[in-house]
Amino acid sequence: MNATTQPAIAVSRARRRLPAELNILLVLVGISLTFEILGWILQGQSFLANPQRLSIMILQVSVIGIIAIGVTQVIISGGIDLSSGSIVGATAMIAMSLAQVGTFDRAVYPGLTDLPVVVPVAVGLLVGLVCGAINGLFIAYTRIPPFIATLGMMVAARGFAKWYTKGQPISFPTDSFAALGKGLAPVFIFLVVAAILHVVLRYTRYGKFTYAIGANPQAARVSGINVERHTVKIYAVAGVLSGLAGIVVAARGLTAQAGMGTMYELDAIAMAVIGGVSLSGGRGSVIGTMIGMVIFGVIISGFTFLRLDAYYQEMLKGAIIVAAVVADVYRQRKRVKKS
Amino acid sequence: MVSPTTAAAIKRVLEATETDGLLAIEGIRKEFPGVVALDDVRLRVRPGTVHALMGENGAGKSTLMKIIAGIYQPDAGEIRLRGVPVTLKSPLDALEQGIAMIHQELALMNWMTVAENIWIRREPRNRLGLIDHAKMVEMTESLFSRLNIVLDPRAQVSDLTVAQKQMVEIARAVSYESNILIMDEPTSALTDREVEHLFAIIRDLRARGIGIVYITHKMNELFEIADEFTVFRDGKYVGTHASKDVTRDDIIRMMVGREITDMFPKIDCPIGDVILEVKNLTLPGVFHDISFSIRRGEILGLAGLVGSKRSNVAEALFGVRPAASGEILIDGRPVTIDSPGAAMAHGLAFLTEDRKETGCFLALDCLENIQSALITRSHVKAGFIDQATVTKLAEDMAAKLRIKTPNLHEIVENLSGGNQQKLLIARWLLTRPRILILDEPTRGIDVGAKAEIHRLITGLAAEGVAVLMISSELPEVLGMSDRIMVMHEGHVSGFLDRSEASQVRIMDLAAR
Known part of the structure; x- marks a missing residue:
């Protein structure tokens, strides 16, 4: 049926925009080419045409990349997660303590050695899930800022990791557990996680709700979304992914230490932000974060390649993170002015 | 063949609808800290009518609508849908009961597309359970063509003009296929031509038996589109009439008879x-x-x-x-x-409208609140505040205005609204x-x-x-x-x- 006999009203066709990821990809290309040119000038060799360097770089960033994927959906929902690095530490300890070989006579649980790999993995993921769900419950139902809730978890989970073996490292995992960190396994795990979360964020209601809550929580609520329940889910998923990262870190290092994952949360947030995930919520994507992660890796391995002092590297890393946020704020302001 | 019991049930519902209308509200009361927003109000909306809700600022129109939409819960009273009492605990409850609302403040998600905004929580899914974007765009297009709206379903809401956003909101509310549609000042962002278009949509919905509650304070809109109207004043029910029976002056008298x-x-x-x-x-x-x-x-x-x-x-x-x-x-x-x-x-001095948002520094004490304007212009020497003089001035002013507080070191959040307001006046009076x-x-x-x-x-x-x-x-x-x-x-x-x-x-x- 037709609502009206009048001519079409003065609501015109709005233009479609290019995907935001394109800009970030251009930044990546630009940075890579800069290092390539500097490489030929300063080192007399190619930066990119070096498979070994590239695989080291990808390995370096993919563990934190797993966390960054979880953090991406948290930031899209308008939140933040500072606890992921500590959750890595806690799950690494717990998972490793259940993955030790029986031939090692000072195992944490002498009666629980040589367990099938599924046990430490399941327990590790569960620990991450619980930590994340606690974050979410506090944020959703007590309305404390995500910054504070996850800061508390950051301190508490790290404390737990240290208490677990009174500071002693845990070593000697079974071969099947160690396989999770062997060679390019972490990269494959990362890619699977990224693919799943990409589909989830784009093609499921879970994803749409996440964007909706980040864009306008009030609007999400009046659209009938249970904002509280969904917030808990978002943080729980982030916790699970931090737990997975903890398992991979421990497997890769063949040992678990309470200090593992320190500062990972900030690197993960940086990857997301560099990848165009807006700290004000509602915008960002897994693809963007993946590009952000590669930019992050290229910068670090590029600096190393140019033999830049490690201290300078950290200072520059800080500057790059701030620059990414400034770019986001600037984009936002421009948008507001236009409308 | 309809069984006798079903027939009786249908008859009962029809009778209830006859006397009760589509939506009946009785004795609703809602208090906010320090204010009674609604006191014993009622409203009755018949199917296939546009029912305008009139009243001055602060009469309680928007509060009642938020109660009907499940955003606020009433402290007392009853809401009946087709004669059946309901409780609406959340916006989702209201939507599931067939009540949709177009909000006065735009309730859209920026950065998401028009189609995503309209079908949020109701996205079409394919056999794998994944959202079918192409189908969603198609559904939006058919909704728009039905409503005669020309707008790209794939456009990002953040790129739209205010009027376009308003049309998206209207389309979304219509898309719920609800029995009751609440519109809270829907024309505030629209041009005359767009208003005409909205009215065409409303007339069509009305012809299909939907009950529309239309909040406005524009008289000409009332006479053009509303069949009946109810007036609130200071959170109380004043009266309900058919709009053809009254004049503009009658309505104004009902609204202002304070x-x-x-x-x-x-x-x-x-x-x-x-x-x-x-x-x-x-x-x-x-x-x-x-x-x-x-x-x-x-x-x-x-x-x-x-x-x-x-x-x-x-x-x-x-x-x-x-x-x-x-x-x-x-x-x-x-x-x-x-x-x-x-x-x-x-x-010049300016006491702003919202003392909590743009007036008081709620977490600071009275003295800091009173002196804040003064010390931007005077009583500062070499970067240091001449605190003795300023404190004396603030104390005198607080006494003159009779601000009730144990002492000037009380945190402003703990003061009553009246005392906060006096504190802000004191702040400005100090600047002479x-x-x-x-x-x-x-x-x-x-x-x-x-x-x-x-x-x-x-x-x-x-x-x-x-x-x-x-x-x-x-x-x-x-x-x-x-x-x-x-x-x-x-x-x-x-x-x-x-x-x-x-x-x-x-x-x-x-x-x-």
């Missing part, structure tokens, strides 16, 4: 020379050609409904958001006011303003504190301060002002002298 009691009568005091003159002040899209003048010792009341942009004029005068063109003269000399600091340098702009000086405070603030304002005028007082409470405007300026949608719609002003005349100018 008693003028407990108001502090204005003392006549000598009125001096013109101190502030404003010529053709314009901020495109907000207000246009605002011209007026105020004399020493004069109180100019500024009345108007929501959307009349009264507060924007005040903000422009004080340099918060300066006008784009026009002239401001103080003592006959043109001045440039591009920031609050510049305004203060010219002797010559022109005082007051935006809703007595909103949300109790009667006793109101009277004290009224006395204070009159006293200031007697001392020669020029006062511009914005107020939504007509008795306050009438009781306090020497002259009244009335605004309507960003324009001055008229001036009234104290002698000729009445509630009906103000509303007449305010609600064209």
